Amino acid sequence: MQALPYWRLSGFYFLYFAFVGAFTPYWSLYLKSLEFSAFQIGVLMSLLQVCRMFAPNLWGWLADHTGKGVGIVQLAAGMSMLTYLGVFAGNSFAWLFCVMAIMCSFWSASLPLMESITLRHLGEKAEHYGRIRVWGSLGFVVAVIGLGYVLDNAPIKALLWVVLGLKFGIFLFSRFVPEPRPKPYQNNAGPIWSIIKRPEVSAFLIAGFLMAAAHGVYYTFFSIYLVDLGYSKGAVGWLWSIGVVCEIMVFLWMPKLTAKFGLRNILLASFFLATVRFVMIGFGAQWVVVVVLAQTLHAASFGSYHAASVALIHRFFHGRHHAKGQAIYTSTTFGLGGTLGGLWSGWMWEPAGPALTFAVSSVATLVAFVLLYRQLRLQAA
Template sequence: MKGTGGADSATAATAATAAAAPSQSFNLGLFFFAYYAHAGTFATYASLFFAARGMSAAQIGILMSLIQVMRIFGPNLWGWVADHTRRRVLVLRLTAMGALVSFGGIFLGQSFGHFFAAMVLLNLFTSAQGPLSDAVMLSSLRGDLANFGRVRLWGSAGFVAAVMAAAYGLEWYGVDALPWIAGLMLLFVVLASLRLREAPPAAAGEAAAPLWSVLRQPAVLAFFASTALMVSAHTSLYVFYSLYLEREGYGKPVIGAMWSLGVLAEIVFFYFQGALFRRFGVRRVLMVSFGVALLRFAVVGAGGHSLALLVFAQLLHAFTFAAHHSASVVTMQRWFAGPLQARGQALYMSVAYGVGGTLGGLLMTLCWERAGPDSIFVAAAVLSLAGGVVAALSLRWQDRADQTRLAAVSSS
């Protein structure tokens, strides 16, 4: 009977954790909804606000690029603080409060220099919130892929709901209402962060390797390179998709509907991803996402005249963004679990969206100006193919490292 006591205790602890999971999942979903509602609204309409305040096209381009540039620095700074202190939720709350205070610079700004400083400070804080919340979610759900997707989809839902609601608000009250709308959403982010709880500590004995020793592994370097290539390909959409559709003769209602369709497709994937990962495996889903991206960008570039083809291509967003993002986050747990989790998510954001997004935006701008609108989707297809090749190398090097470790264990 003594031998069953530990098992009963473990079972009770597991049951308690499972019982606590729904409330924490609700809190995380609420945070994702608020965070992506703000991020989507501000990123979508900030250029219109800056133009109304007298900024030139070049100045607007610089100001908007700071969203990507600060993703190179902010996530790594706050990820280090979060992992070093083991207080990820506390750091998440502090960055939310810092972002809300910093947003006052957008209200008061009139000159380019003022807006530049405000955007640097604001995005220093907001760029950390995505990877930190992902780290909290991964720690809380402990590998539950079904709940992972069903929590994360609330971010996509917040994005769609807020962007559509803000469109009506700006139509009624003018673009000068944007700081009030986005600022209110930031307040909701702060309130949502106050509901989060620190995840239970990792099991005893989970020692983390030094960060530098992890980053030196060829498989890790190749993995991050593949994510940067995938995000670089998607800048063809993030930066130029609306303009491309407008040049093809589509009106703003159609353009808005196409964006919403893509986000709805990712919501569907997030909801069902647990079953898909169990059936096909994370690796296979990851590699399929690159192949689908190659198809998607080829269809957009060649089929801009056909609404049916464009609708088909937007539905593929479920794989090129949602599947790739979830598979990448899960894959990183191989190297960045436990004490390295926040820094792993921060590196993913910095390399993929910071470096990859910035360089991809520059490349797509060059292609658009030198070779015409269709060329950016050719470039995106090539980048997707390159990303798939590099991802395959990463998987091969992972297998080789596993074989080497097994051989070393067997020989000892």
């Protein structure tokens, strides 16, 4: 039996999400320093999700077709690092649009493939996914807190060099991840569309789309919102990290939570608490205690939601459809949902204001909750 490469997988997740912790909260502040409008910022930040609509499906198909998922992760990580160098060559909207679009086309391949690789290494112990994924959350916390203090005392352009260093680390660490041993395919000869058309699968994907769309305003404007309300960048970093620390606890507890409550109930609770969270942020961010409480709910709106979703994708899509299943989930949720979320939030932010924009997010997650309650029926889940 192939030994689980725990530290090599965990190290990759640590560096990957350290990049996310540097990029997602602070890149919008860099774009704002270039005097881009809210809509332009929304467009550029949405590129992270636009590329997730298409690229993961291509990379997932190649991984399933060639059986060389790790090699594709290495290629994607290297090309993402090289194309990112373009941010040092110009800062116009058109130039950054092109650079970020190309970079994200490669970057978007890494995570869904690594999720598939990790689950294949885990085999029948998929419930222990959280014990590896938790290192990604730790990487996010280290990056978001550390950079918050750095950017309080250094120009925002320092962010560009930090991100480059993290991209190099991701590429370097990808060289140490082993390819999981192939397993014979069972009970999966049918077309992948026959899986997607099942009511519980389609409902799950639509709900994931709505969850990602609801988070568009959070990932694009949360840092800007807090800074405009008078929070320091260091405080912003700590507030982001509170959510991820709570997420870490959920990842560690996920096997026990799943055994006690089941995946369906965990997902329903995640969507309901996400609705509460967006209302709190939209209407109470001027009070620190409200923001802190809202950030603890990140444990539900991302932590328990993501862990349960990965487990369900692993259950729905088997064998030769495994990497494609992860890619479809990424494309429809983080890709299509995240793209539209970033775009509509950029369109609404200035004319409608933060409260109404976050209120729309809460409506989206509430609709998803109702859909899952009606359609998601799982045996022994």
